[in-house]
């Protein structure tokens with residue numbers, strides 16, 4: 231047994247949360263048929279709860295027993311969001327955030343599982359069960375999301391514009407799994423909604439080649455170096471509402487969408503943040519400028535491999551904080567970790583390495599395959 235686990239003992243005491251309503255509603259059978267036999271065979275003690283209502287997972291995480299070795303979440307990204315928000319309300323939050331979380335993909339959005347296990351294994355509950363047993367703790371940055379008096383933790387993304395519309399407008403197609411995002415995208419190509427908001431970004435990096443090299447260095451076992459760089463050339467307006475030395479930039483042009491988050495995949499069909507790293511202390515922000523319907527359709531080609539990263543119309547930043555203020559006439563929705571929020575002003579701040587996940591690798595599994603030449607070629611094309 232010791233040899234099978236690389237000298238470590240597998241986690242023993244597991245809190246398991248299952249959302250019977252997640253994805254295609256198969257979380258229960260996924261657990262009993264594919265996950266439970268693996269965990270039980272390894273001698274784990276399982277404390278299983280089937281969630282009965284929204285926020286149930288939050289309530290459970292809030293009272294999590296600190297002798298739990300890991301939390302196993304059988305659902306989609308929405309339940310992970312609830313668990314993290316529950317941990318933030320725990321009586322001993324510092325200790326509670328050290329209990330690692332392991333997702334088992336059983337939702338319609340399983341971005342976290344894809345990012346930890348990769349495209350091949352990310353939707354395989356058995357591979358995710360093995361990660362519970364053999365994964366290592368991986369520290370991840372979380373985000374403090376503030377909107378008016380409301381404060382939430384976000385772990386994956388905040389989205390406005392076309393991409394947010396897709397998430398909400400295809401809600402009734404959850405039974406399709408993440409194919410619903412592709413269908414929604416095709417529909418949006420017809421309507422081509424635009425998004426108008428003022429973004430203030432506390433910039434850490436915007437050199438695409440440098441960010442891509444940092445990810446490659448991380449996978450090769452070299453340390454990444456994300457540091458604040460001088461702006462050259464600056465964006466539209468530059469202002470500095472923070473402390474001296476902070477570099478804040480402003481972006482205030484109509485665009486198709488703003489996607490901010492962590493983890494390369496937001497769904498199987500879209501690698502929105504190919505240079506994202508779990509613990510670099512920043513959030514990646516992608517702003518898609520307005521392009522023609524033809525170019526938008528063409529951008530589907532290679533979107534699952536992060537090809538869009540190189541388009542010059544895809545403005546890409548790493549930031550330690552940002553604020554967004556929708557214009558008064560702005561329509562559309564705001565989606566945070568897949569859940570709907572009012573389209574109102576909000577602020578996001580990175581909380582470095584607050585969360586703990588179980589992961590087979592000391593980095594995100596999906597690889598961003600690129601070379602400088604193809605990057606340059608695409609920049610010229612776009």
Ligand SMILES: Nc1ncnc2c1ncn2[C@@H]1O[C@H](COP(=O)(O)OP(=O)(O)OP(=O)(O)O)[C@@H](O)[C@H]1O
Pocket residue numbers: 249250251252253254281282283284285286305306307308309310312336337338339340404568569
């Ligand atoms: N028993 C339940 N009945 C209804 N809703 C529930 C139940 N248990 C949990 N939920 C809610 O289901 C929501 C969606 O769960 P989750 O994200 O895990 O699945 P999903 O299929 O990927 O959904 P989405 O694609 O909307 O993120 C959670 O935000 C949670 O509040």
